[in-house]
Amino acid sequence: MDFRNQVLSISEAKEMDMVNYLSALGHEPAKIRNNDYWYLSPLREEKTPSFKVNRKLNRWYDHGLGRGGNLIDFGIEYHHCTFGELLNKLSGNLSFQKPHAQMVKSVYEQEPKIKVLSDFELTSYALLGYLEQRHIPIEIAQKYCREIRYELNGKTYYGIGFKNDSGGWEIRNPYFKASSSPKDITTLKNGSDEAVVFEGFTDFLSFQFLQKNLPENSQDFVVLNSVSFFERARLFMEQHQLIRLYLDRDAAGLKYCRRALSMSTKYTDESKLYKKHKDLNDWIVNFDKLQKMRLRQKLR
Template sequence: MDFRNKTLSTVEAKKLDIVSYLSSLGYQPFKIKNVDYWYCSPLRKEHTPSFKVNQKLNLWFDHGLGKGGTLIDFGILYHSCTVSEFLQKLYSNFSLQQPTILPSNKSISTESKIKILGDFPITSPSLLRYLEERKIHLEIAKQFCREVRYEINGKTYFGIGFKNDSGGYEISNPYFKTSSSPKDITTINNGSNEANVFEGFIDFLTFKETTKNLPEKGQDFVVLNSIALFERARPFMEKHNIINLYLDRDISGINCTQRALSMNPKYKDESSIYENYKDFNDWIMNASKPPKKNLGRKL
């Protein structure tokens, strides 16, 4: 998408993720159930969340108002403006608000209910190849992950499962990314005063891979499992004296990092290490030579 134009088109605006846009306005979900994000309505005062965003469809509905629609429909109500004024506002404030562009459907949690059938050691050849392509050794993955078999609409699938603090799984395979309920962050508490924060578990595993030959420092870790869960992770993160952020270098990740830096001096942005890449794993997979700035570790 080219943002050098003087305004955004309605087609471009509708591709912007409503969840990320609400986050840029300061609104965080009170509850996440599969692809449904529930908020106290930004359009009126309420104490019981009744404003829902279906992230797969990228549509919202306010049950109290009986209204819903696209990001544009929300914007003209929230800002009390016309469509053209909202499109101009999106463009002019983009450097500050920076909502993310929706990814392809394969990286959005399925709306169908996932039933976990069991978890096992990682042995499937396709998953082993997937780890190899991601430059993650099995010895690292098996410390934190399991091979998960799950069912959707009567069909059985499998993937690498990474458990969150509430017992749900983040699941990834070469073709599909999804998650089982309940959705939550993953914390690893080693009693350290320093925490490293990642957006997804593949980046966390990559970090562990790159530091496996170093003495164990007992650092704590937070895997958000969704940028929308940043607020939920803050109580754990802010117990630490130093919080190193290794978030994605996309629009929502950069926006979240900038907001964190403005909130508390404990937060440190480490994403400049891979500033020319999408995320930590993308850097390790694709960098032909180490960037000038590095972790100070032998990779």
């Protein structure tokens, strides 16, 4: 059956999984307690999560607004559209259907916990090679990152670790991308009136490479470690006179960027620098490839 032109029924739309739908819109839970998923409200500005989705019931409630309902109620308010317009929007996203009962368990509950065993200076050949592939100088990575040993499913692994403000780690190696608890933003304070914002630490390291000739304390930095932590970072960001956003050029990154620009003239969108690429690091890697290709063409 071809679903592309099929419009969902009311009952089908109501059964679409709210947690998956919010994730597709760029909203991730700030905390999970059994079946309750707590979010910074997608319907208004707030600093403390008060928007709850009960995944078992597949219903939401915004404590700040004092109202809730099913996915249709949320979608109409979120998109500022009519009921019919919402059904058309949802019909193109059948992958958000509510999973079977045995699959309702959260991916957060299923995912094994990572236990960080130790951290030390970056030395492993494989990790240094990975940094070279990402065009990140080793001396810059060693300044901001550590090599960590961590345990997962009873086995020990190693990776590049980038610490957040709560003591958790963002972890990367050539084959793995994950985080250890607690998850949080990372801030670097240099007493500047300018804040530079990134989604991930590879973009932050890439920026350090690009700006290596600037004075070290000329800017403050915040690495979100997840775009869903944008609201959490606002208190730090908005203490500055200028906030330069280097967010990813995907749907979620662009959405948060537009939202920031509409809130304050302090924010600027710097992602136009790499508008044809996913993020800053992707632009740097491919820019070098393009330069080499042009050089080969000249030499022919």
